Amino acid sequence: MPGTTWLAKLRAGLAACGLLAVAACGGATSDDGGPVKVSVWAWYPEFKGVVEAFNASHKDIQVEWTNVGTGPDQYAKLKTAFTAGKGAPDVAMVEFQQIPTFIILDALVDMGPHGANEDKDLYAEWAWSQATDGEKVYAIPVDGGPMALMYRKDLFDQHAIPVPTTWAEYADAAAKIKAADPEGHIASFGSDGGWINGLMWQSGCRPYGYSQATAKDQVKINLTAPECKRVFDLYGDLVEKGLMAKDPFFTADATAALDSGKYWTWAAAGWTPGYVAGSLKNTAGKWAVAPMPQWTAGADEQGDWGGSTFTVTKQAKNPAAATTVARELFGKSKAAWDIGLNKAFLYPLVKDVAADPAFTGKAYEFFNGQKVNEIFVPVSEKLGEFQYTPFQDFVFGELNDRSAEAMSGSRSWDSVLEETQKNVVAYAEQQGFKVSK
Amino acid sequence: MTRSAPITAPAPADSPPGRPAESRSRRRSRRVTAHPVAGALFVLPFFLVVVAFLIVPLGYAFWLSLSSKSLATGVKFSGLDNYVRAFTDPLLLDGLLRVVLFGLVQIPIMLGIALAGALVLDAVTTKFALAFRLIAFMPYAVPAVVGALMWGFLYSRTFGPFADLPTLVGGEPIDFFSVSLLLLSLGNIVTWAWTGYNMIILYSALQGVPREMYEAAVIDGATPVQIALRVKVPAIKQAISLAAIFTVIGTMQFFTEPAIMARFAPQISAGYTPNLYAYNQAFAYSDFHYSAAVSFALGFLVFVVAYLFVFVNRRRGARA
Numbered sequence: 001m002p003g004t005t006w007l008a009k010l011r012a013g014l015a016a017c018g019l020l021a022v023a024a025c026g027g028a029t030s031d032d033g034g035p036v037k038v039s040v041w042a043w044y045p046e047f048k049g050v051v052e053a054f055n056a057s058h059k060d061i062q063v064e065w066t067n068v069g070t071g072p073d074q075y076a077k078l079k080t081a082f083t084a085g086k087g088a089p090d091v092a093m094v095e096f097q098q099i100p101t102f103i104i105l106d107a108l109v110d111m112g113p114h115g116a117n118e119d120k121d122l123y124a125e126w127a128w129s130q131a132t133d134g135e136k137v138y139a140i141p142v143d144g145g146p147m148a149l150m151y152r153k154d155l156f157d158q159h160a161i162p163v164p165t166t167w168a169e170y171a172d173a174a175a176k177i178k179a180a181d182p183e184g185h186i187a188s189f190g191s192d193g194g195w196i197n198g199l200m201w202q203s204g205c206r207p208y209g210y211s212q213a214t215a216k217d218q219v220k221i222n223l224t225a226p227e228c229k230r231v232f233d234l235y236g237d238l239v240e241k242g243l244m245a246k247d248p249f250f251t252a253d254a255t256a257a258l259d260s261g262k263y264w265t266w267a268a269a270g271w272t273p274g275y276v277a278g279s280l281k282n283t284a285g286k287w288a289v290a291p292m293p294q295w296t297a298g299a300d301e302q303g304d305w306g307g308s309t310f311t312v313t314k315q316a317k318n319p320a321a322a323t324t325v326a327r328e329l330f331g332k333s334k335a336a337w338d339i340g341l342n343k344a345f346l347y348p349l350v351k352d353v354a355a356d357p358a359f360t361g362k363a364y365e366f367f368n369g370q371k372v373n374e375i376f377v378p379v380s381e382k383l384g385e386f387q388y389t390p391f392q393d394f395v396f397g398e399l400n401d402r403s404a405e406a407m408s409g410s411r412s413w414d415s416v417l418e419e420t421q422k423n424v425v426a427y428a429e430q431q432g433f434k435v436s437k
Numbered sequence: 438m439t440r441s442a443p444i445t446a447p448a449p450a451d452s453p454p455g456r457p458a459e460s461r462s463r464r465r466s467r468r469v470t471a472h473p474v475a476g477a478l479f480v481l482p483f484f485l486v487v488v489a490f491l492i493v494p495l496g497y498a499f500w501l502s503l504s505s506k507s508l509a510t511g512v513k514f515s516g517l518d519n520y521v522r523a524f525t526d527p528l529l530l531d532g533l534l535r536v537v538l539f540g541l542v543q544i545p546i547m548l549g550i551a552l553a554g555a556l557v558l559d560a561v562t563t564k565f566a567l568a569f570r571l572i573a574f575m576p577y578a579v580p581a582v583v584g585a586l587m588w589g590f591l592y593s594r595t596f597g598p599f600a601d602l603p604t605l606v607g608g609e610p611i612d613f614f615s616v617s618l619l620l621l622s623l624g625n626i627v628t629w630a631w632t633g634y635n636m637i638i639l640y641s642a643l644q645g646v647p648r649e650m651y652e653a654a655v656i657d658g659a660t661p662v663q664i665a666l667r668v669k670v671p672a673i674k675q676a677i678s679l680a681a682i683f684t685v686i687g688t689m690q691f692f693t694e695p696a697i698m699a700r701f702a703p704q705i706s707a708g709y710t711p712n713l714y715a716y717n718q719a720f721a722y723s724d725f726h727y728s729a730a731v732s733f734a735l736g737f738l739v740f741v742v743a744y745l746f747v748f749v750n751r752r753r754g755a756r757a
């Protein structure tokens with residue numbers, strides 16, 4: 001898409017000129033003794049204010065921010081730039097599941113030598129372990145997506161259906177919902193790789209293992225463990241019985257279904273309240289959040305869906321300054337988190353911010369005054385180690401495509417993970433990895 | 438669908454095939470040798486553009502396709518290994534089979550409608566025909582991405598007017614994104630977007646047919662339908678095969694509609710069409726080398742199919 005790139009550049013230039021009225025637009029280094037300019041690609045909502053806050057509080061470093069697209073769109077541009085050897089920004093927003101992918105592309109700077117290891121205790125443990133490989137710091141965590149169950153409290157109360165605390169109860173509730181309202185579904189199976197991954201994580205499934213520092217060419221793939229399979233057994237059964245809908249997430253249909261009483265629950269993430277509050281106008285105030293149903297009664301297993309970090313790219317002209325930007329755009333900045341929490345509705349991975357009563361005690365109108373972070377914060381604290389493969393795009397794509405086949409009836413739910421395992425192992429071997437289970 | 442606009446106008450229907458053209462070109466070449474410098478200068482701007490934007494990128498892509506990149510071990514020269522992999526890659530072959538099936542159904546339907554429309558337009562000369570021509574052409578002016586998004590909403594169960602139609606008579610709502618209907622839904626979008634375009638190509642070719650032929654047919658006692666099928670259609674055969682070949686090439690490169698529609702229909706997998714597969718190999722899996730090989734293999738197939746098509750057409754034309 002040459003046209004898009006050209007436009008993006010133009011936009012980057014315009015944005016930089018707009019933000020830095022004093023400094024000259026153009027050059028990215030500071031031979032003239034002016035501030036070091038660091039380019040940043042990110043797609044956080046309300047990010048302009050965060051950049052302005054950083055620039056106001058830093059005299060020697062100024063951020064030039066561009067939004068080149070969300071998720072896959074930005075990654076496509078990054079991968080092209082890394083292949084081309086130029087064109088990448090100094091600092092790039094990257095989601096957790098993508099970090100090993102960019103590490104193996106030799107795209108990320110180890111921020112350890114620039115002092116990033118000092119931040120270790122600042123962040124939720126699981127996030128720091130995903131952002132680092134031993135002492136090598138490849139990413140600075142920003143936001144996460146601890147999962148919990150959003151549900152229509154009014155409908156559950158009205159039909160006296162107990163809020164499920166285990167997945168077995170969840171299946172019972174699904175049947176009761178269908179009995180109460182033939183048009184209703186307990187939820188939709190969105191065939192979203194990241195969401196399915198979160199459900200598997202919550203089930204105690206740890207399908208991947210990779211560490212570039214220990215063994216660059218070895219990867220663990222085990223998608224057929226019982227903890228992984230039971231997720232597909234449960235959801236496949238609900239879909240086959242017609243108790244669960246099949247709309248992909250984030251489409252107009254799915255949003256309308258959430259807002260019309262067609263879906264009664266959504267196993268959602270810490271960022272979801274902010275995401276949905278704006279688009280679910282009819283049902284605002286009728287939702288509530290409960291902890292995720294458990295596979296074993298009384299257990300406390302948790303999962304995460306989504307979350308992102310800042311990375312410094314190998315093309316950064318001044319890696320030390322870029323590291324400072326990655327660490328301090330959010331980091332301990334109160335001004336940035338004010339925007340992040342109250343306008344962008346990020347779930348903070350900075351422990352102090354998440355534990356702040358201003359966050360945990362915040363009552364959400366959308367949830368009829370419920371302080372939902374009292375549920376999300378303990379989930380994030382409980383999240384354990386979870387690793388990704390260095391080709392997670394392929395794995396999520398496979399999970400997505402094979403579940404879509406199962407949903408359309410052209411594949412048995414039973415075979416989704418086996419087929420995914422087979423294809424992923426074949427791909428990994430073709431890419432030169434030694435695969436273990 | 439990415440389709441190159443025709444660079445040349447449809448060949449005049451009355452240009453005689455075969456030998457006369459050859460003798461003309463021989464005469465032309467003698468004239469060129471008389472002014473070699475002037476000729477070269479005329480060609481130069483176009484030649485430079487072709488080299489810079491076609492030959493060099495193609496060469497670079499071909500060079501890329503001759504080495505392999507594996508994530509764990511890096512890049513190494515691999516000769517034609519990528520092509521062996523491409524032609525045995527089940528995902529790519531599935532996608533290829535899918536677009537071929539798609540084309541076998543969609544192309545005849547679309548060109549049939551376009552031809553019928555062009556014949557009607559040619560026969561009717563009222564103000565209505567002018568308006569109809571404009572309206573039929575309009576979808577072509579809508580960018581493919583916008584068109585695909587628009588149809589995505591029209592197909593939607595919540596917002597679209599069509600999905601709930603069967604419920605009026607007590608049936609089940611239609612799921613346009615289900616596996617069984619997905620190709621039809623995509624085919625409908627393509628037909629909507631391209632029928633008018635092809636209709637205009639065929640219509641302009643019909644305008645070039647000498648009217649005397651119709652008069653002769655009328656005198657011979659031909660009915661309007663006979664004139665359309667026995668006189669007009671054979672007269673614009675070259676324009677029809679031109680439209681067909683553009684459509685075949687466009688179908689092999691099917692990309693935009695499925696790429697956009699994937700947001701509505703998760704059944705559209707990473708290898709749904711060969712072009713989508715090449716895109717994902719490069720920009721999702723960072724394998725530009727294999728992506729280049731897939732693109733080249735696809736380009737080669739398109740070339741073969743297009744050539745065969747022209748060859749068969751010529752043969753048939755020569756025999757007729």
